[in-house]
Amino acid sequence: MHVTVRSVEQHVLDMRLRMPFHFGSTEVTQLPHIFTTAAVELDGEVHEGVAAEHLSAMWYLKDDDGSYADRLDLLLEPVETATKRAETVEGESVFDYWHRLYEAQREWATETDHVPLVWSFGVGLVERAVIDAFCRATETTFAEAVRENVLGIDLGRIHPELGGDEPADLLPASPLRSTTVRHTVGFTDPLTESNVAPEDRLDDGLPQSLAEYIREQDLTHFKVKMVGDATRDARRLADVAATLDESCEEYVFTLDANEQFDTAESFREQWEALTSNSTLEAFFDRLRYVEQPIARDEALTERATRTFASWDDRPPIIIDESDGDLDSLRIALDCGYDGTSHKNCKGVFKGLANACLVESRRRSAPDGDEYVLSGEDLSVVGPVGLQQDLAVTSTLGLEHVERNGHHYFRGTTALPDLVRDDLLERHPDLYRRHEEGFVAVDIENGSLETASVVDAPFGYDFEFDATQFVPLEEWTFRSD
Template sequence: MLSELKLLDATLHRTDTQTRMPFRFGIAVMTAAPHVFLKCRYEIGGQVVTGIAAEGLLPRWFDKFPEKQADQEIDEMLQVIRQAVAFARQAAPAPAFDFWRQVYQAQVAWAAEQGFPSLLAQFGVTMVERTLLDALARAEQCNLATLLRENRVGLDLATIHPELKGRTPAEFLPAQPLTKIIARHTVGLSDPLTAADLTPENRIDDGLPQTLEDCIRAYGLRHFKLKAQGDVDLDLDRLRAVAQVITAHCGNNYAFTLDGNEQYREFPRFVELWDGIQANAALSAFFENLIFIEQPLHRSVALDPAIAHIADWENGPPVIIDESGAELSALEQALQLGYAGTSHKNCKGILKATAHRCLINHRNATENTNRYQMSGEDLVNIGPVALLQDLAAQAALGITSVERNGHHYFHGLTPFPQQISQLMLQQHGDLYTEMDNGFARVNITNGELNLASINAAPFGVGVEVPLDGFEELSLLRKNRM
């Protein structure tokens, strides 16, 4: 019998973080961002259990309206969290999936009334979802992979994908979570590639690698994520420079993805970039190791059959959606249009991603192909909670190569009290290693992350994270300005 959950109370804490170097992606450059922790106390099968979730509030991703100020976007991210918590308080006691559906459906209706973009609105739901999965794993004394594979959450796959009627997650998910993943290193649009790109003004002396070539040497990288900015000529120049560094240090032992970051609103314009790649001998050879292209078209047109002619692209590469994956039906829409799959980020939802992973694996098995893909993508995740929970989900879903960038743009766990670093080093000494200043940093060795301690924890995090000293925010709903 499935355990029922009831939300008893919740708290929300905030701290501010600064990057060690600017992260330029799409239309945005990030140098600082708030980081929030949501703790929810549930009654589960007669037990009272607390679950936690965390996320950096990164403007210009959930809602890409350039006219909005960053502070407004952050306020809206906080508002969707508050609203989801309010709906969770109102939800009737139910197994995890049914509880989640109550919150999800209420948030969908509210967001439509308020004019919030779906991706932004559902971010609030995912924060609640992560706390309930954490609490349920603790109550069930198992890890996230077991919760999902044994379907202790009560996930009805057919509710999201009707063609999976009568099927169960155990038929599609790995028998065991992955013990390691390949770290796919993000090369930001303004990241220095070689020592020649460093100047006295942009050089960082903090003990961590800064240039792409230094990161390859230090971490043993072999998977990469490259960024496009929507200008064909600039994109081709940047890709040539990046390709030269990667091949110089990795030979042919590399793979990569290209992130379009929604920078193209017309499909022919993006095809022009691809044709330019194929016309250049060095780039054409480099792109033989391409895994897929991610979301080149803006979300407003990416699922429009009149614009997204992916299926008609003769000899085109695999293309997946990312920012367009807000709605439950988005993956099926994308597959019908010729896309090869979708991405997973915890901020887009874990139960939804589980159903998507099952559909992708089902389609591959039915069609005897490996065409359909689910990628693991980042949102500058850092510990002590968000990164670990993301890795736990990627391991449970069997995603072998996952974009990782938080360790590159932040100086380890220095944004948080040193006590948190010590806890991570004690409990997650395979994932973290100590820096000279006593703080912890992510330990990437031979291009991989070790997930043993992640999988040993209920939902990635094996310690109780102290939130002393962080600002406690009101969870009362505030009217939208």
């Protein structure tokens, strides 16, 4: 199938958070949400596809000294470049088109200071829009398109050791139709009602403290944030453990250290101090893995490799922000990491190939060796981004996925009424009408039902028009 892109348009919706979110040490109270619409020509016929993502510049550019607006400009430059290059690339399949666009963007980025995590962001938006257009044009679900490989996925072009393998050889036979929610516990998020000062109490119909969320949604999986200070982390983890022990009969958790450690050795020192704390011993028995503790510039170095090689009882550790390029997972595994995260913002085809690599390594590993592909969130929300993310994680077979968009945003109140009505009508298993009238994600028994997501072409099952929002070229970020 010959694939070209006739045009790409970007539109923006400003969204305000119901409570602050922290990217490392940076507090964010509002996020612009970008919609990418591509007119895709498939064998001579033009079809439209859409992708969406928060412009979470503080996650991509944590080390930059500029303001959020400055970082936003740096993140949008690759988006605008990918938009222009998208119309100059041709492919013989959707995968081939994406790979050619990716390499064209890489060539441009070599003359800039952009790191792969940043310069590939715009490519990922176009990639999802093209996948969406293909699935709608062929009336094929994403899971079917992957398993039957009508997208033309060539795993060996990403991971050479998978040459000759098909996605169906290494991925689950069918997508999951429900997903366990791994609830984010931010470092400043209130744990109990008593932690919420009267002046901070929200009157918006949604839970605010961790204990309230557990009561209302029967949560059992959690992602706990660290700050990299031994004393503060020990105190916070003890408080989280006490809250979970009191609120849950059974639970598991992951830790996200958000690049708070300069070296692997400094992380090891704090980890050994934490795990020697007898009050946390039972808590750490429930730990599944630690996500990206080491700063991305140091995470994949020979020094980190030496530390891991000499650390026999270390916890499972995965990369996230260090997973910028197509070979990052292979490099990380060679360094001694146990895996990586999947986020659609880092690339759908890349995530699929990484899942296949993890499964291939797992099958060939000696008994006892484990590899991890996690599902992590960047506060993704509907009407498009959340469902597309769930469509991918369901296809990858990720049984639990960090979800926090419903926590930091008040349902879909930022969206027009007609869009909210479409969500409720076409995805009644994933969304519900809240008692106060707005449409919100429906979490019951700690899980999201995703049958309508995996049965849709690519996550969402209605016509969506992004032109109702502000064109990117006319949009200006406002900090108030």
